Amino acid sequence: MSTIDLNCKEEIIQDINGFLTSEPWYYQRGIPFRRGYLFHGPPGTGKTSFVSAIAASFGLPIFIINARDSRLTDDKLGALFKKVDKRCIIILDDIDGVGRPAGTAVNGRDGISLSGLLTAIDGVSSHEGHVLIMTTNKPDELGHALVRPGRIDKRVQFNNATSKQAMQCFQRIYGNENEESNELAKEFSGKIPDGAFSIADIQGFLIENKNDLAQAVENTDAWDISLIYWL
Template identity: 30%
Template sequence: MELLTAMTSLMAILAFRQTVVQALMQACATLPPDVRVAFNRFMHRILSWFSAYTYFEIMDVDGVNTNELYSDVQLHLSNSPSISATRITRSKNSSSFSFSLADNAKFDDIYNGVSIWWEHRVTQRQSHSFSWRPLPEEKRGFVLWIPKEDTERVLNPYLGYIMEHASEIRRKKRDRLLYTNSKGSMDSRGQPWDSVPFKHPSTFDTLALDPVRKSEIIADLDAFAKGKEFYQNTGRAWKRGYLLHGRPGTGKSSMIAAMANHLCYDVYDLELTEARTNVELRKLLIKTTNKSIIVIEDIDCSLNLSDRAKKPCRVEVKSESPVDKSDDNSNTITLSGLLNFTDGLWSCCGSERIFVFTTNHLEKLDPALLRSGRMDMHILMSFCTFPALKILVRNHLGIENHELFPLLEQNIEDAQMTPADVSEILIKYRLNPPRALEELLEAFKATKERPPLESSVNREENPIEEENEEQERRALDIHKKIEREELLDFGKILS
C-alpha cells in the first residue's frame, strides 16, 4: 500500500513538472526570437548546475562561415558501427551507398572508456535577418554531452580523434590519382604533374606472392601509416623506402598498385629522363602531396647509377635553349641529387610518403642507393612458387584445390616461371579449368626438361645478357605452344 502511494505521488510530481514545462514552452514561443534564444540559454545554464554532464553545441554555420567541425562530427557518427539511427541514400550514377544521420536523433559513443552522448538537432530557422550569404531554411547542429568529471580529460583528445577519423574517411572515399611529371618540369598550365584516375584493381588478396612474405609487407605498411608519433619522437622524417627487384613479369608493378590500394595513397610515377636538373627534381618533390607513393620504375635504366668510381653518375639531357657550358651540372641529374631527393633535407618537406624503386638488375645499382635509411625494405619478386600459384589458380579459375596440385607443386620450383608466364596460360584456358591445369603442368615439365643454353664465354662475362636471353626464350616457348594449340583447335572446328 505504501509503495502504491509513493508511486502515485511520483506520477503526480512528474505530471506537474510536465505541465510546467509545457507552459514555459508556450510562453517562450510568444517571445521575440532574440529573447527566446537568450531565455533558452539561461534555462540550459540553470539545468546544467544540477546535471552530471557538460554539454557543447556544434552548429553547422558559425555566423556566415561553415563550421568544419560539424561536417567532421557528422561524417564520424555516420560511419561509426555503434550508430543505428541513420539514413541510407544513393546518388545518381553511383554504385555506393551514403549514410547520413536522422534528424533529431540521439546517439551514444564511447571514447577511452567514457560514455558520450550526441543529439542531432534540426529546427526551422526563425530569424530572417539580413545576411550577405543566404542561409539554409533549416538550422542544424549537434549537442555533445560529456560527464563533468571527464570533460577536461576527454574533450580535446576526443575532438581531435573525430577530425582525424573524418579526414581518413574522406581520403578513402575520394578517387585516387596517378600522376606523371610533365616534360621540362612544367606543363602549359604551369603544373609539374599531370594526373589521371587511378583504377588499378590489384590488391594484396589478388597478388601472387608467398602469404608469409605478403603478411610481413602488409604489417610493415600498416606500422608506417600509424607511426606518426614514432617518427616524431625519434626525430625522423615520416617516410619509408621500398626496393622491388626481380625479373620482368614477377609482379613489381602489381605490388605497387596493391600498396596504393591498401593505404589509399595517390601514386606519383616519376620519369627521371623528363627532369633535366637536380633543381627540377626538387621542385617535383615539393609539389607532391602527403599520403602518396613516389615511384621510380626501372631505376637502373633511368639513370647511369653504376659505381661512381668508374664513371660520373649523371645523365646528360639535351636542351633546346642555349646553356652556358661552363656550368658542368646545368643540365644534369646526379646521383647525389637523387639521394638528396629521397633521403636528404628536401625529403622531409612533406610527411607520410613512400618511395618505391624497381629494378630488374640489382647488381647494377650504386651501393649508396641500397644502404639503410634510403631503401628500408628490399623485396625480391621471385619466380612463381606453389603458394603464389594457388592464388593465381583461385583468381583465374576459381579453384581452391585440385588433384593435380601435388604434381604442380613437384614441378614448379625447377620450372622457374614467372607469375606473368603462369597467368598467360591460365587466361588462355580459363573457360576450361581442368585443361588449364593440365597445360600448366605440361609447361612446367617442358621448361624443367629444356636443355641449358649453349655454353660460351660470354655467359660468364655477361650474366645480364644470359638472363635476358633466358627470359625471352621462355616467353617465346609459351607463345609458340599457345599458337600451336589455337591452330589445332581451329582445325578441329573446320573438320
C-alpha cells in the same frame, strides 16, 4: 598477384602501418618522417601489384616515376617530389636506370643523375610523410649510396612463381568450385617447376586458354618448352 609469401606481406603491411601512425615520434626525435623500401626481382613477379594492394589497404595515392625516362631532369624530379601529397606512396620504377654513364644519353638526354635523385629523396628541403618504394630487376647494380640504411629501410625480394602459386593462380582464374577444377589445378601446377616462370607469364597463358580448363592443362607442356627456349 605477387609472389612473396603471406608472412612477408604481413610484415611489410605492419611496418608501413607502424610508420604512418608514428609521425609525432619521428618529429620529437628530429628524425625525417620517411620510410623507404627496395622491391627487387625478375619482371612479372608482382612488385607493382603488391604496391597497389598496399595503397588500397591504407587509402594512399600512388605516384609512379620512371627512373629510366630520359626526359626527366634533376629539376623536374625535385619539383615532382614537392608536388605529391604528404601521405602517399612514391614508386621509383627501374631505379637501376639512374645515372647513365657518359656517352649513353637517350635522344640527347641523360635523364636524372644519382646526386639529383639523392637530393630529391632526402635533401635538406625534401618531401616528408611518404612511403618510397624503389623497384629494380638488377639489385646488384645499385650503388651503396642509393640503398644505404636511412634511404632504404627494408629490402623485399620477389621471385618467380612456385608450383603452389601456379595452382593458386589457376584457381583464381578458373575457380575452385568443384572437384574437377581442383584436380585440373593440381595437374597444372605439377607441370610448372618452382621458379621457372613469373606469375605474369602463368597468368597470361591461362587467360589465353580461359575458355577450356582441360585444354589449358593439355597445352601446358608445349607452352613450357616454347617459353623456356624463348627465355
